Amino acid sequence: MHILKGGLAVALLLALTACASPQEEAARMAAQQQADEAECEKLGFTPGSEAFSNCMLKLKEIRAQEENTRALRRANAPSPWWGPYPGYRPYRYW
Template sequence: MKIAKTTLSLLAFLVLAACTSPQEQAARAAAQTQADSAECERLGFTPGTEAFANCQLKLKEIRAQEQNTQALRRAQTPPPFWGPWPGYYPHPYPYRRW
């Protein structure tokens, strides 16, 4: 019973830790925009020009594509086990019963 309580409290902590407030999300977005601006300036684009805006847009597109790729990899990764007990799901090696 103690294990169940510990697991439940740990799960509740992780769920609450994953939550972010709108202010934190806005601060994260502002920091990302600032980093993108600095990167475009470092690459030689002048702030306020169309090329600078295209550079920022391209960086956002690259970031979105990376997130999509990671999501696809997570979706295609098989689970770490074949089922709750041996023989439940087809297994590449037959389950032997002695």
């Protein structure tokens, strides 16, 4: 019983720390924007130019593709705790 309560407490704590407030999310996005601007400037693009805007857009596209790849890997990864897993054959009733 104590193990169950401890496990639930840890799960709740992890769930709460994974949540971000709108202010934290806005701060994270602003920091990412500044990092992208610095990267494009470092690559030699002039702020305000069309090439600079294209650089910013390309960095956002790359980040979105990386997130999509991570999400697909998480979705396709077999769970270590329950099936289906490689070699799993569901019982067929027919």
